[in-house]
Amino acid sequence: MHDTIIIGGGLAGLTAALELTKRNISWMLLEATDRLGGRVATDEVEGFLLDRGFQILLSAYPEAAQILDYGELNLRPFHAGARVWLGDRFTTVSNPLEHPQHLLSTALSPVGTFTDKFAILTLRSMLERSTLDDIFERRERTTHEYLREFGFSERMMQRFFTPFLGGVFLDSKLDTSSRMFEFVFKMFASGKATLPAAGMARIPRQLAMKLNPDNIRLSAAVASLQEEHREGGDKAVTVRLAEGQPLRAKAVLLATDWQAAAHLISTMPQPRPTLTTPKSRSTTCLYFAAPKAPLAEPLLVLNGTGRGLVNNVCVPSNLAPLYAPEGQALLSVSIVGSSKADDETLIEAVRKEMQAWFGAETQQWRHLRTYRIENALPDQTPPALTPSERPVRLSENIWVAGDHRATASIQGAMVSGRHAAEQIAQALA
Ligand SMILES: Cc1cc2nc3c(=O)[nH]c(=O)nc-3n(C[C@H](O)[C@H](O)[C@H](O)COP(=O)(O)OP(=O)(O)OC[C@H]3O[C@@H](n4cnc5c(N)ncnc54)[C@H](O)[C@@H]3O)c2cc1C
Numbered sequence: 189m190h191d192t193i194i195i196g197g198g199l200a201g202l203t204a205a206l207e208l209t210k211r212n213i214s215w216m217l218l219e220a221t222d223r224l225g226g227r228v229a230t231d232e233v234e235g236f237l238l239d240r241g242f243q244i245l246l247s248a249y250p251e252a253a254q255i256l257d258y259g260e261l262n263l264r265p266f267h268a269g270a271r272v273w274l275g276d277r278f279t280t281v282s283n284p285l286e287h288p289q290h291l292l293s294t295a296l297s298p299v300g301t302f303t304d305k306f307a308i309l310t311l312r313s314m315l316e317r318s319t320l321d322d323i324f325e326r327r328e329r330t331t332h333e334y335l336r337e338f339g340f341s342e343r344m345m346q347r348f349f350t351p352f353l354g355g356v357f358l359d360s361k362l363d364t365s366s367r368m369f370e371f372v373f374k375m376f377a378s379g380k381a382t383l384p385a386a387g388m389a390r391i392p393r394q395l396a397m398k399l400n401p402d403n404i405r406l407s408a409a410v411a412s413l414q415e416e417h418r419e420g421g422d423k424a425v426t427v428r429l430a431e432g433q434p435l436r437a438k439a440v441l442l443a444t445d446w447q448a449a450a451h452l453i454s455t456m457p458q459p460r461p462t463l464t465t466p467k468s469r470s471t472t473c474l475y476f477a478a479p480k481a482p483l484a485e486p487l488l489v490l491n492g493t494g495r496g497l498v499n500n501v502c503v504p505s506n507l508a509p510l511y512a513p514e515g516q517a518l519l520s521v522s523i524v525g526s527s528k529a530d531d532e533t534l535i536e537a538v539r540k541e542m543q544a545w546f547g548a549e550t551q552q553w554r555h556l557r558t559y560r561i562e563n564a565l566p567d568q569t570p571p572a573l574t575p576s577e578r579p580v581r582l583s584e585n586i587w588v589a590g591d592h593r594a595t596a597s598i599q600g601a602m603v604s605g606r607h608a609a610e611q612i613a614q615a616l617a
Pocket residue numbers: 195196197198199200201218219220221224225226227228240241242243244245246408409410411443444445448471561563564565589590591592596597598599600601
């Protein structure tokens with residue numbers, strides 16, 4: 189019998205395995221698919237590196253900075269700023285989160301006002317003085333309410349915050365918790381938005397390289413769980429795979445996404461623990477190959493019009509050349525939410541919109557792949573982010589981890605995996 193079975197090989201499960209290894213607790217990790225990394229994945233298509241949905245690593249994430257070797261990942265930073273599409277032209281803004289003093293540079297004036305500049309400076313200095321614990325104790329409201337209370341203009345909301353944060357939260361109404369906003373703002377303000385030089389999948393790969401491969405089983409989908417009393421009074425959990433022999437452990441960590449975790453709990457005989465799970469936020473990401481990048485800089489391009497399908501565009505190969513074969517550029521086009529249109533209709537609609545933004549050169553763009561990701565992030569509409577209301581221990585022998593227990597982010601998944609492993613180690617001591 190193992191000390192611990194970890195179900196799920198995403199960032200939460202991998203971080204938990206690292207922590208248990210450090211604490212000399214034996215573990216077995218069961219992953220349903222044929223690869224580790226969960227939602228952080230990169231596909232190689234015709235020499236292009238396609239992350240499954242546009243994702244970035246914020247270098248200031250404390251857990252990631254602690255655990256990952258950023259040098260080995262060769263992190264490539266975005267420029268601090270964004271280009272905003274205003275419907276008839278672009279304007280380039282200094283990222284007010286990184287360079288608030290430049291907020292009202294001439295180029296930015298169509299995006300924000302003097303009041304916005306003042307509000308950004310106040311917000312930034314308040315968050316610089318706040319710890320992450322402070323943030324998660326403050327009153328929770330939606331990000332939209334929070335920004336309005338802070339005095340930001342509607343223009344700044346529409347042209348900058350909605351597309352910028354909408355792309356991060358996958359929420360174009362900014363209903364997401366103000367705690368998540370403060371957390372993300374603090375991370376953007378104190379570090380860089382980056383891509384690993386060879387794709388986002390390098391992140392879980394680096395974690396996996398530190399683990400004993402003999403303890404990892406791929407293509408091992410868990411079908412059901414059962415908590416049992418054993419002779420001598422101790423309890424154990426029996427984990428049944430879709431195929432093969434049942435496995436037993438003193439502790440089980442559910443490090444799957446929220447829907448799979450809830451499903452596995454529902455397979456347990458009564459009385460069983462309860463797990464409240466959020467709704468899902470979705471996104472659609474289209475990749476195109478182009479003979480030439482439509483912009484030269486490693487900048488995020490935002491839709492500041494409040495209309496249209498596309499929320500944000502970027503050229504990953506501008507910052508990380510390995511994302512495209514030499515002489516070509518990779519374009520990543522993101523839509524917040526899911527689209528009901530079939531692939532061809534969607535590609536045509538996106539092409540038309542991109543033609544308005546970037547002109548006739550878009551006719552030479554070649555569609556590579558579309559990713560429709562239904563369960564991209566857990567919804568974090570308030571009340572969402574009160575750690576005490578999201579226990580990690582569900583029963584005597586069952587723990588849960590993942591981004592749905594913390595912030596919906598790489599940081600959240602990793603920190604939640606470590607916390608759960610720490611608790612398991614304490615319980616087994
Ligand atoms: C499109 C997109 C964009 C994002 N952008 C960002 C970003 O820019 N910055 C950021 O910080 N975060 C971003 N995120 C969020 C971040 O990727 C996730 O928060 C994080 O990867 C979640 O990790 P996890 O381990 O909690 O869950 P997952 O990655 O979902 O891992 C769960 C694992 O459990 C496995 N599993 C499920 N059921 C079973 C079963 N029955 N048996 C065995 N295994 C099972 C799954 O196959 C999966 O491997 C984004 C996510 C997406 C999808």
